[in-house]
Amino acid sequence: MKRGYFLYLFIIFSLRLFSQEEIKQISTIYSDSTNFSDLLFLKEVLAGVEIVGLGEQSHSDGPTFEAKVRLIKFLHEDLGFNVIAFESGLYDCSKANELIKNRTIENDTNYLNRAIFGVWNCRELHQLAKYIDETQKTPNPLHLTGFDCQFAGLTSRDYFIQDVNDFLLYIENRSNQKLNIDTARLNNSLKELAKYSNFFKKLSPEDTLFLSNTIDTLLSVINTHNIVDEQISFWKQVFKSVKVDYRKKYVYKTSPVLRDSMMAENLKWIVNEQYKNQKVILWSANTHLANSTKSVDSKYLSKNKLMGNYLKDEFSDKYYFMAFTSYGGDVTGLWLIDFIIKLRKKNKNSVEQFLYNIGYDYSFMDLRKQISENNPYFYNSRIFGHNPDDMNLYKVVDGLFYIKEMYPATYKY
Numbered sequence: 001m002k003r004g005y006f007l008y009l010f011i012i013f014s015l016r017l018f019s020q021e022e023i024k025q026i027s028t029i030y031s032d033s034t035n036f037s038d039l040l041f042l043k044e045v046l047a048g049v050e051i052v053g054l055g056e057q058s059h060s061d062g063p064t065f066e067a068k069v070r071l072i073k074f075l076h077e078d079l080g081f082n083v084i085a086f087e088s089g090l091y092d093c094s095k096a097n098e099l100i101k102n103r104t105i106e107n108d109t110n111y112l113n114r115a116i117f118g119v120w121n122c123r124e125l126h127q128l129a130k131y132i133d134e135t136q137k138t139p140n141p142l143h144l145t146g147f148d149c150q151f152a153g154l155t156s157r158d159y160f161i162q163d164v165n166d167f168l169l170y171i172e173n174r175s176n177q178k179l180n181i182d183t184a185r186l187n188n189s190l191k192e193l194a195k196y197s198n199f200f201k202k203l204s205p206e207d208t209l210f211l212s213n214t215i216d217t218l219l220s221v222i223n224t225h226n227i228v229d230e231q232i233s234f235w236k237q238v239f240k241s242v243k244v245d246y247r248k249k250y251v252y253k254t255s256p257v258l259r260d261s262m263m264a265e266n267l268k269w270i271v272n273e274q275y276k277n278q279k280v281i282l283w284s285a286n287t288h289l290a291n292s293t294k295s296v297d298s299k300y301l302s303k304n305k306l307m308g309n310y311l312k313d314e315f316s317d318k319y320y321f322m323a324f325t326s327y328g329g330d331v332t333g334l335w336l337i338d339f340i341i342k343l344r345k346k347n348k349n350s351v352e353q354f355l356y357n358i359g360y361d362y363s364f365m366d367l368r369k370q371i372s373e374n375n376p377y378f379y380n381s382r383i384f385g386h387n388p389d390d391m392n393l394y395k396v397v398d399g400l401f402y403i404k405e406m407y408p409a410t411y412k413y
Helices: 002-017 062-079 090-101 111-113 123-135 153-174 182-195 206-222 230-247 260-276 299-303 307-318 351-358
Strands: 023-025 051-054 083-089 144-150 279-283 319-334 337-343 362-366 379-383 388-390 400-404
Touching: 002 279, 051 062, 051 307, 062 279, 062 319, 062 400, 083 090, 083 111, 083 182, 083 260, 090 111, 090 144, 090 153, 090 319, 090 351, 111 123, 111 144, 111 153, 123 337, 144 260, 144 400, 153 182, 153 206, 153 230, 206 362, 206 379, 260 279, 260 307, 319 351, 319 379, 319 388, 351 362, 351 400
Parallel strands: 051 279, 051 319, 083 144, 083 279, 319 400
Antiparallel strands: 023 362, 319 337, 362 400, 379 388
């Protein structure tokens, strides 16, 4: 009886450690809401921030997608974030941005959908595609790019080979030097690369060697003739990504996070070159965006340095990671088939339980304000794949967006 009483007092005390001003209630997550009064507190939270990472527990969380689209609108319209960078191909998304900018009136192609991974081919993301299109008619369009070294969508299959061939001609004209590259073989190798980029099958050793030699030859000509411009900078970064893309499957056992390190390199290039002096929003999984995963009770996460860790090292407080989490509900287990799994049993000493006890359906907490490092609720969370893991949340995230009930994204509509 006494133990239960003291536990009750501790819970009440813990809740009071965070005043109503610290736990911000969010009135809605739905992206069609244009009243952003409940988000205005973010102006102070994100003061001085140039990169905001918007995470997700898994790649099929409908309410999280809704909330992120609404946040993107607010960040763009009220805080001047004019770039959205996806966990999808650097080439795919950059090409899609070009196609969106040059869209004709009669063309209603969803270029965002064709550039990003299929896990985001849902109703919630189509709302973002419409918004990106609408902003092109304003003085401050929202630009699309990607930071993944992998190819993500149909865009690369539709345009990549021809764009590479056009770039080879561009280099020949700029250098006044014939490259003597077997374009037929190059095109076949590039086709195979794009086809199997995000699958288990490896690119053949022959294609791997040919692509490596071809890229090295091309870069040598560029460096010898000191050819420097935006187009050169872009393709050099794409080719770096290509090399990592085909290497990562061969070295996974020894370098399981090679992709993460390259995604960080791509993001640095985006911030410093592609969209210099612009504020950037990131769309990715919580796993890739976490400031540090050393404290997480997971062998993979604790032993590996992921993308967000590189970003925090590079950009410090200019990078703000907003993790998304939920208390209960359903999530799609395997998005390719209509299979639903129940969320695992909750941990009563988790941050999700703490926020559930407060009673809001949606809320936000800025963890850069460390109220009490001894509060046990802040040492367990389900931000990584909906699994409850022990961790020091203060070291993992900057801010936490809470959603009471999770459910699958709308893939059939």
